Amino acid sequence: xATNRRKTNRAKKEETNWQERVIQIRxxxxxxxGGKKLSFRAIVVVGNERGQxxxxxxxxxxxxxxxxxxxxxGKKHLIDIPITxxxxxxxxxxxxxxxxKVIMRPAAPGTGVIAGGAVRTVLELxxxxxxxxxxxxxxxxxxNARAAVNALxxxxxxxxxxxxxxxxxENLYIS
Numbered sequence: 001x002a003t004n005r006r007k008t009n010r011a012k013k014e015e016t017n018w019q020e021r022v023i024q025i026r027x028x029x030x031x032x033x034g035g036k037k038l039s040f041r042a043i044v045v046v047g048n049e050r051g052q053x054x055x056x057x058x059x060x061x062x063x064x065x066x067x068x069x070x071x072x073x074g075k076k077h078l079i080d081i082p083i084t085x086x087x088x089x090x091x092x093x094x095x096x097x098x099x100x101k102v103i104m105r106p107a108a109p110g111t112g113v114i115a116g117g118a119v120r121t122v123l124e125l126x127x128x129x130x131x132x133x134x135x136x137x138x139x140x141x142x143x144n145a146r147a148a149v150n151a152l153x154x155x156x157x158x159x160x161x162x163x164x165x166x167x168x169x170e171n172l173y174i175s
């Protein structure tokens with residue numbers, strides 16, 4: 001009986017098909033009594049390209065361990081985002097993370113992902129195919145990735161907005 005359950009759990013995990021991308025690996029050191037202790041910090045973005053994405057940070061004495069920890073952290077901090085039929089975002093949005101600010105705007109089909117650095121990686125792994133984005137302020141990859149996730153987490157669909165206001169979706173378009 002137990003083997004059947006394990007097989008179904010494995011099948012579910014493989015079904016989700018997570019993709020991982022390392023944004024940055026940095027060697028960091030801590031000064032201790034005997035000298036300097038070196039370790040590695042990895043910033044990883046995890047997504048399934050169907051509206052789920054997360055950013056994780058892992059730190060370990062070797063690179064592989066840091067990346068594994070980063071992936072586990074990213075899966076803990078997953079967010080769901082609404083994606084339109086044209087594989088874009090529903091409306092323009094701003095996000096902040098540390099000193100970084102990110103502006104995102106929906107784009108027409110065929111535009112592609114016009115974004116730089118960590119924001120581009122986050123959007124691609126989230127499954128957004130047509131979007132315009134600009135990062136302002138900081139060029140720190142971790143803060144920019146967190147700002148992108150912050151912006152995406154505040155996205156709302158037209159149906160959600162209509163439900164919050166207590167009106168039909170058709171009345172949203174009437175000014």
